[in-house]
Amino acid sequence: MDYFPYHIRPIEPEKDAEPIAKLVLNCFRPWLDKENINYLHQLRDTGAEALAHPVWTKLSGFPYNIPGLVCTDKDGSIIGLVNTYSFFQKERKCCLISNVCVDPSHRREGIASHLLHEAESSQHTAGAYGLYLQARMEIPETYFFYKHNGFSVTDFRDTWIYPSGKKGSENEHSEFHTGIVPSSERENFQKHFQNRYPETVLWNLNYTSAIFKFGRINDLYNRLTSSVNRFRSVIGENGETKAWGAYQQLSDNFDQLWYVPMDLLDAARQIRILALLCKEYKGKKALKLDVPASESDEIFKKTGFIKQQTLAWMWKRL
Ligand SMILES: CC(C)(COP(=O)(O)OP(=O)(O)OC[C@H]1O[C@@H](n2cnc3c(N)ncnc32)[C@H](O)[C@@H]1OP(=O)(O)O)[C@@H](O)C(=O)NCCC(=O)NCCS
Structure with missing residues (x-):
C-alpha cells in the first residue's frame, strides 16, 4: 500500500472506550436504535470514568471487552475503528468484522482499507478461516468499500x-x-x-x-x-x-x-x-x-x- 501517515494499533479498552463510543455515535447515528444508543452512552461514560480514575480502574477492572483495532492521527486521537469478534462455524474459527468507521473528515484516505488489511493479517495469523460481515445497503458506500476490499456477497436479507x-x-x-x-x-x-x-x-x-x-x-x-x-x-x-x-x-x-x-x-x-x-x-x-x-x-x-x-x-x- 502507499505511504500512510497514521498509526494502527490494538484497542486498549480503558483508554479507548470513550473516543470509540463517540466515533461510532458520530458515524452511525441515523442507523442506531434505542438499545445501541444506550449501550454507546454507557460505554462512553464508563470510558470517561476510567480516564479520570486510571488507578482505580486498574484495580477494579474495566467491564467492557472491545476486540479490534484503531487508527490514530499524529496527536494520538482515534480517527478509525474496526471491531473483530471470533466465532465458530462448523468448528472453524471465523471472525466477524463490525463497526468499521472513519471520522468523516478523514474519509477516502485509505484508513478503513488499512484497518481491514491489518485485521485480516492478524486474524490469519490467529488461524481464522474467513472474515464475515453485514453491510447495510442503505449506506451504499459500505457495499462498494467491501467489494473494493475483496469481499463477496452470500445473501441479501431484510430485517x-x-x-x-x-x-x-x-x-x-x-x-x-x-x-x-x-x-x-x-x-x-x-x-x-x-x-x-x-x-x-x-x-x-x-x-x-x-x-x-x-x-x-x-x-x-x-x-x-x-x-x-x-x-x-x-x-x-x-x-x-x-x-x-x-x-x-x-x-x-x-x-x-x-x-x-x-x-x-x-x-x-x-x-x-x-x-x-x-x-x-x-x-x-x-x-x-x-x-x-x-x-x-x-x-x-x-x-x-x-x-x-x-x-x-x-x-x-x-
Ligand atoms: C465506509 C467507510 C468505513 C470507508 O472508509 P474510508 O477510510 O473512507 O475508506 P477507504 O479510503 O479505505 O476507501 C477504499 C475504497 O472503498 C471505496 N469507497 C469508500 N468510500 C466510498 C464512497 N463514499 N463511495 C464509493 N466508494 C467508496 C472506494 O473504492 C475506495 O477507494 P478509492 O478512494 O481509491 O476510490 C466510511 O465511509 C465510513 O466510516 N462510513 C460510515 C460508517 C459505515 O457505513 N461503516 C460501514 C460499516 S457496515
Whole structure:
C-alpha cells in the first residue's frame, strides 16, 4: 500500500472506550436504535470514568471487552475503528468484522482499507478461516468499500420490526390456527428451515437449536419454561401444516420471530399467518424478523411490520 501517515494499533479498552463510543455515535447515528444508543452512552461514560480514575480502574477492572483495532492521527486521537469478534462455524474459527468507521473528515484516505488489511493479517495469523460481515445497503458506500476490499456477497436479507404494544391486526376470519409440532414433521420442517435460514446467515441470528423441539412433551416443557420460546405449527383448514413459527427471547427491547412458510403460499395467506403469529405473541417487546430480501415487502408491511434494514451478508476467505 502507499505511504500512510497514521498509526494502527490494538484497542486498549480503558483508554479507548470513550473516543470509540463517540466515533461510532458520530458515524452511525441515523442507523442506531434505542438499545445501541444506550449501550454507546454507557460505554462512553464508563470510558470517561476510567480516564479520570486510571488507578482505580486498574484495580477494579474495566467491564467492557472491545476486540479490534484503531487508527490514530499524529496527536494520538482515534480517527478509525474496526471491531473483530471470533466465532465458530462448523468448528472453524471465523471472525466477524463490525463497526468499521472513519471520522468523516478523514474519509477516502485509505484508513478503513488499512484497518481491514491489518485485521485480516492478524486474524490469519490467529488461524481464522474467513472474515464475515453485514453491510447495510442503505449506506451504499459500505457495499462498494467491501467489494473494493475483496469481499463477496452470500445473501441479501431484510430485517423487519413488529412494534411493541401492537396487538396484531384484526383477523377474525382466518382459516389458520396454531398447534404443537409433532415429531413426524421434523424432516419437512428442517428442509424448509434450511432454505429460509441457510448456514451462511444462521451463525449471526442468535440461533439455538433448543427452540425447535418437536412433540407434545417438548411443547409442554416450552410452555412451562417460557411463554415466549414456543415452537408451533400453523395449521390450515384441512388440518395440514402451512408454516411454523417460534419466538425467541433476544434482549430487553426485542424478541425474535422465526417464521418458516411452506412452499407456494400466496401473499394473502402469508399475511394471515403472520398476523396470527403476531397476535399470539404475548411478549411486551418488539419482534424482530429476518427474511430473504427477495421476498415481497407487501407481506410484511400489510401485517404491520416496519422495515429496519437490508443487509448484504459478505465474506472473504483468508
Ligand atoms: C465506509 C467507510 C468505513 C470507508 O472508509 P474510508 O477510510 O473512507 O475508506 P477507504 O479510503 O479505505 O476507501 C477504499 C475504497 O472503498 C471505496 N469507497 C469508500 N468510500 C466510498 C464512497 N463514499 N463511495 C464509493 N466508494 C467508496 C472506494 O473504492 C475506495 O477507494 P478509492 O478512494 O481509491 O476510490 C466510511 O465511509 C465510513 O466510516 N462510513 C460510515 C460508517 C459505515 O457505513 N461503516 C460501514 C460499516 S457496515
